[in-house]
Amino acid sequence: MTEYLIDLRQLEIIRALDQFGSLSAVARHLGYSQPAISQQVQTLEARLKTPVVIRGRRGVELTEAGQVILRHSTAILDTLALAQEEVSAVAGLRSxxxxxxxxxxxxxxxxxxxxxxxxxxxxxxxxxxxxxxxxxxxxxxxxxxxxxxxxxxxxxxxxxxxxxxxxxxxxxxxxxxxxxxxxxxxxxxxxxxxxxxxxxxxxxxxxxxxxxxxxxxxxxxxxxxxxxxxxxxxxxxxxxxxxxxxxxxxxxxxxxxxxxxxxxxxxxxxxxxxxxxxxxxxxxxxxxxxxxxxxxxxxxxxxxxxxxxxxxx
Missing domain, CATH: 3.40.190.290 (D-Maltodextrin-Binding Protein; domain 2)
Incomplete structure (x- = not known):
C-alpha cells in the first residue's frame, strides 16, 4: 500500500494559506488554534524534506513546493467533496x-x-x-x-x-x-x-x-x-x-x-x-x-x- 506523505487536513491548510496569507487567519477559518496550524505545516515540511511556506513581513507565502501542492489540492479536495456528495445521494436514495x-x-x-x-x-x-x-x-x-x-x-x-x-x-x-x-x-x-x-x-x-x-x-x-x-x-x-x-x-x-x-x-x-x-x-x-x-x-x-x-x- 502506498504511504502518502500529505494528508487531507494539510491540503486544506495549504489552500487556506494561499487564500488568507497568515497562520492566524487560517486558524480562524478552519477552526483550529494557530499553534496547531503551525505544527501541521512543520510536520508536512519534515515529511517532504522541503519548505512549503516562507514566513515574511507580509505574512506567509507558498514556496514552489507549496504551489505544486496547491495546484493538486484543489482537484483532490473538490473530487473528494463530489464523492461525498454522491455517496450521500446514494445513501439517501436520491440516486x-x-x-x-x-x-x-x-x-x-x-x-x-x-x-x-x-x-x-x-x-x-x-x-x-x-x-x-x-x-x-x-x-x-x-x-x-x-x-x-x-x-x-x-x-x-x-x-x-x-x-x-x-x-x-x-x-x-x-x-x-x-x-x-x-x-x-x-x-x-x-x-x-x-x-x-x-x-x-x-x-x-x-x-x-x-x-x-x-x-x-x-x-x-x-x-x-x-x-x-x-x-x-x-x-x-x-x-x-x-x-x-x-x-x-x-x-x-x-x-x-x-x-x-x-x-x-x-x-x-x-x-x-x-x-x-x-x-x-x-x-x-x-x-x-x-x-x-x-x-x-x-x-x-x-x-x-x-x-x-x-x-x-
Missing part, C-alpha cells in the same frame, strides 16, 4: 442503480410493480431488468452481474445454500391446470393430474418442464409433451387453441389472460415458491434494501388480489 434479474412471469408482475413504485417514491434510483430462469439468475448473482435475482423453486427442488445468498420470500403461487374450452374436463371445478393421463401437454422452461414430468410421474403416468416453450404467453395461446393442456402458476396466469383458456384448480395442492435473492453485502445497500422492501409489498398485494378473486369466484 443509485439496482440491477434485477427475474424469470418472465415475475418480471411482468412483481418486478414491474416494484420498479413503478420505486420510481414514484425514489425517482433518482434507476433500474436494469434482465430476464432469466433460476439457474442463469443465480449464476449472474453469484458472479456480481446483478443485485437482486427473483427465482422460483418447487417443493421437490434443492434448498439454496443459506451462506451464499440472503433469501426473501415473496409468495407461494398455486399451480393450476389450463385446458381449452373443448377439453373433456372443461366443466370440472377441480382436476387431478391423473385425469389428464391421455392428454397432450405443453411444457414451459426446463425447470417447469422438469417439474411437470416429476408431478405426472408421481401421479402414475408419463406426460405426452407435444410442445415446449419458454414463453408463457405462447404456452397459454397454444393451449387455448386446443393443442394441449398446461401446468401453470398463478403468477403466469396473473401476467396475461388468454381468451379461450380455462383454468382449473388441482385436487392435490402444488405450489411454486417465489423468492428474491441477494448477497449479504448487497442487502445493506440502501437502494437494494428499499427495493426488496417494496418488492415484498408488491408480492403481498398480488397474493391478496389473488385470494380475493378466489373467494368471489
Amino acid at each position: 443509485g442503480l439496482v440491477r434485477i434479474v427475474a424469470f418472465p412471469s415475475a418480471s411482468a408482475t412483481i418486478v414491474a410493480a416494484t420498479m413503478a413504485d420505486m420510481t414514484r417514491l425514489h425517482p433518482g434510483v434507476s433500474f436494469t431488468l434482465t430476464e432469466a430462469e433460476p439457474p442463469k439468475a443465480l449464476e449472474l448473482l453469484e458472479s456480481g452481474q446483478c443485485d437482486i435475482a427473483v427465482v422460483f423453486r418447487y417443493g421437490t427442488d434443492e434448498i439454496l445454500p443459506s451462506e451464499s445468498f440472503e433469501s426473501f420470500h415473496l409468495l407461494d403461487a398455486e399451480m393450476r391446470v389450463a385446458v381449452p374450452v373443448s377439453h373433456p374436463k372443461a366443466n370440472a371445478d377441480f382436476v387431478a393430474l391423473d385425469d389428464l393421463w391421455d392428454s397432450r401437454w405443453i411444457a414451459g422452461c426446463p425447470d417447469c418442464s422438469g417439474h411437470l414430468v416429476t408431478a405426472c410421474l408421481q401421479s402414475g403416468f408419463t406426460p405426452d409433451i407435444a410442445f415446449e416453450t419458454d414463453d408463457y404467453v405462447t404456452l397459454q395461446t397454444l393451449a387455448a387453441h386446443g393443442l394441449g393442456v398446461a401446468l401453470l402458476s398463478d403468477l403466469a396466469l396473473a401476467a396475461v389472460s388468454v381468451k379461450g383458456l380455462l383454468v382449473k384448480a388441482l385436487t392435490k395442492s402444488d405450489t411454486q415458491r417465489v423468492c428474491a435473492l441477494t448477497t449479504p453485502g448487497l442487502s445493506r445497500v440502501p437502494a437494494v434494501q428499499q427495493t426488496l422492501k417494496i418488492m415484498r409489498q408488491a408480492a403481498s398485494s398480488l397474493a391478496k388480489d389473488r385470494d380475493e378473486k378466489a373467494k368471489s369466484s
Whole structure:
C-alpha cells in the first residue's frame, strides 16, 4: 500500500494559506488554534524534506513546493467533496442503480410493480431488468452481474445454500391446470393430474418442464409433451387453441389472460415458491434494501388480489 506523505487536513491548510496569507487567519477559518496550524505545516515540511511556506513581513507565502501542492489540492479536495456528495445521494436514495434479474412471469408482475413504485417514491434510483430462469439468475448473482435475482423453486427442488445468498420470500403461487374450452374436463371445478393421463401437454422452461414430468410421474403416468416453450404467453395461446393442456402458476396466469383458456384448480395442492435473492453485502445497500422492501409489498398485494378473486369466484 502506498504511504502518502500529505494528508487531507494539510491540503486544506495549504489552500487556506494561499487564500488568507497568515497562520492566524487560517486558524480562524478552519477552526483550529494557530499553534496547531503551525505544527501541521512543520510536520508536512519534515515529511517532504522541503519548505512549503516562507514566513515574511507580509505574512506567509507558498514556496514552489507549496504551489505544486496547491495546484493538486484543489482537484483532490473538490473530487473528494463530489464523492461525498454522491455517496450521500446514494445513501439517501436520491440516486443509485439496482440491477434485477427475474424469470418472465415475475418480471411482468412483481418486478414491474416494484420498479413503478420505486420510481414514484425514489425517482433518482434507476433500474436494469434482465430476464432469466433460476439457474442463469443465480449464476449472474453469484458472479456480481446483478443485485437482486427473483427465482422460483418447487417443493421437490434443492434448498439454496443459506451462506451464499440472503433469501426473501415473496409468495407461494398455486399451480393450476389450463385446458381449452373443448377439453373433456372443461366443466370440472377441480382436476387431478391423473385425469389428464391421455392428454397432450405443453411444457414451459426446463425447470417447469422438469417439474411437470416429476408431478405426472408421481401421479402414475408419463406426460405426452407435444410442445415446449419458454414463453408463457405462447404456452397459454397454444393451449387455448386446443393443442394441449398446461401446468401453470398463478403468477403466469396473473401476467396475461388468454381468451379461450380455462383454468382449473388441482385436487392435490402444488405450489411454486417465489423468492428474491441477494448477497449479504448487497442487502445493506440502501437502494437494494428499499427495493426488496417494496418488492415484498408488491408480492403481498398480488397474493391478496389473488385470494380475493378466489373467494368471489
